[in-house]
Amino acid sequence: MIEFQDVSKIYSNGTKALSNVNLHVNDGEFVFIVGSSGAGKSTFLKLITCEERPSEGEIVVGEQKLNELKRGDVPYLRRTMGMVFQDFRLIQKMTVYENVAFAMHVVGASSREIRRRVPYILGLVNLQNKADCHPRELSGGEQQRVGLARALINSPRLLIADEPTGNIDPALSFEIVDLFSEINKRGTTILMVTHEHSLVKHFGRRVIEIHGGTVVADSCNWEVRHA
Ligand code: ADP
Numbered sequence: 001m002i003e004f005q006d007v008s009k010i011y012s013n014g015t016k017a018l019s020n021v022n023l024h025v026n027d028g029e030f031v032f033i034v035g036s037s038g039a040g041k042s043t044f045l046k047l048i049t050c051e052e053r054p055s056e057g058e059i060v061v062g063e064q065k066l067n068e069l070k071r072g073d074v075p076y077l078r079r080t081m082g083m084v085f086q087d088f089r090l091i092q093k094m095t096v097y098e099n100v101a102f103a104m105h106v107v108g109a110s111s112r113e114i115r116r117r118v119p120y121i122l123g124l125v126n127l128q129n130k131a132d133c134h135p136r137e138l139s140g141g142e143q144q145r146v147g148l149a150r151a152l153i154n155s156p157r158l159l160i161a162d163e164p165t166g167n168i169d170p171a172l173s174f175e176i177v178d179l180f181s182e183i184n185k186r187g188t189t190i191l192m193v194t195h196e197h198s199l200v201k202h203f204g205r206r207v208i209e210i211h212g213g214t215v216v217a218d219s220c221n222w223e224v225r226h227a
């Protein structure tokens with residue numbers, strides 16, 4: 001699903017954000033990415049979404065070699081990915097239903113498909129009763145579930161989440177990651193950056209730890225070593 005071969009990223013101001021990263025994520029995995037602030041976690045995700053290009057090395061996502069991807073093809077790559085953000089990024093003037101429907105509309109889905117699928121996805125994240133609410137009327141956890149519904153609406157193979165629980169109650173964080181697990185069980189590959197060690201320990205998945213731009217640990221027993 002994802003392959004990094006000797007990948008380095010040096011920003012134009014000379015900052016070396018990643019050096020010689022080698023890793024492989026299989027289809028269907030659920031991976032936590034951890035590491036202190038400035039470690040290179042966001043850069044890692046941005047290389048996968050083609051928001052940034054590597055300075056050295058090769059990246060493959062799905063069957064696509066990103067080095068060969070033309071700028072104009074980036075939007076098509078992104079359609080195979082769902083993205084969830086720490087600050088939700090919902091459209092405030094749209095309802096919950098409309099926020100999710102809009103993500104289908106922009107990729108050219110018909111009104112009929114939208115009417116069929118949006119209620120299904122809102123049910124999946126337990127928001128069927130909030131369809132007509134605006135984001136400001138919802139709790140942080142509920143807003144993030146809208147963000148998740150929007151990310152899933154076009155059936156992505158890969159879900160990328162950059163600190164999705166960073167702005168919500170710790171108790172509700174578990175609910176969000178429970179939903180991620182549920183989605184992962186249905187076959188979606190998940191990459192989730194987090195600072196919350198309690199989540200990482202609780203869910204016991206593969207953990208990639210980045211420090212100073214290099215992968216310093218990549219393990220399924222990370223929570224045991226750090227307990
Ligand atoms: P993390 O997500 O782990 O906090 P980042 O990937 O955001 O880390 O940043 C890694 C390093 O790259 C940091 O030193 C950061 O200041 C630097 N950096 C991030 N984005 C840019 C940019 N657009 N231009 C220059 N330096 C950047």
Ligand code: ADP
Nearest residue numbers: 095097098101102105110111112114115131132
């Ligand atoms: P379109 O793509 O045709 O511009 P939308 O994306 O806004 O329409 O919505 C798709 C369909 O869902 C439309 O027929 C719209 O009337 C309907 N719809 C919009 N909001 C809601 C809602 N809160 N509950 C039920 N159906 C809705």
